[in-house]
Amino acid sequence: MTRLLPLLLGLLLPACSGHGAEGLPVPPPMDMTRIERPATPNTALAAPAGFTPAPDIATRRYDVPPARLYAAIRAVAAAQPRTFAHAAYDDRLQAHYVARSALLNFPDLIAVQVTPESGLILWSRSVYGRSDFGVNRRRVATWLAALDAALAAN
Numbered sequence: 315m316t317r318l319l320p321l322l323l324g325l326l327l328p329a330c331s332g333h334g335a336e337g338l339p340v341p342p343p344m345d346m347t348r349i350e351r352p353a354t355p356n357t358a359l360a361a362p363a364g365f366t367p368a369p370d371i372a373t374r375r376y377d378v379p380p381a382r383l384y385a386a387i388r389a390v391a392a393a394q395p396r397t398f399a400h401a402a403y404d405d406r407l408q409a410h411y412v413a414r415s416a417l418l419n420f421p422d423l424i425a426v427q428v429t430p431e432s433g434l435i436l437w438s439r440s441v442y443g444r445s446d447f448g449v450n451r452r453r454v455a456t457w458l459a460a461l462d463a464a465l466a467a468n
Contacts (some may be wrong), residue, residue, distance in 0.1 A: 321423075356439060356440040359438075374444075378432060385455070398411060422439065422446070
């Protein structure tokens with residue numbers, strides 16, 4: 315039954331039938347200052363204090379060059395379970411990922427942007443559903459903790 319459920323969901327929700335980023339359009343580069351958050355509670359945003367829209371989690375200014383911060387957050391993303399690179403705009407220090415839920419293969423979209431001041435914007439959002447049961451916020455917090463650990467280790 316656990317193998318049949320993703321197949322059935324794939325018929326109803328096409329993006330659930332793919333593997334990795336399969337079935338989802340490649341996102342273009344984003345202007346992260348123009349994020350429009352939905353009214354539904356299925357997103358999480360981490361960004362520097364004062365960012366608009368207001369972040370759920372404030373990120374700090376990192377004491378490393380932007381290129382190193384970008385490489386570190388990309389390594390963090392690559393180490394996450396069921397997370398797949400979707401697009402990278404290295405000249406903008408921006409990357410996009412798809413994370414798949416373990417049971418039903420639901421896709422979540424994650425965008426990361428490093429600012430010229432070594433700030434970090436991390437936006438995670440569900441493709442389907444009204445509520446994510448806190449998954450996106452936990453993901454953002456997990457990535458930030460892993461980033462801090464990676465930077466402290468180097």
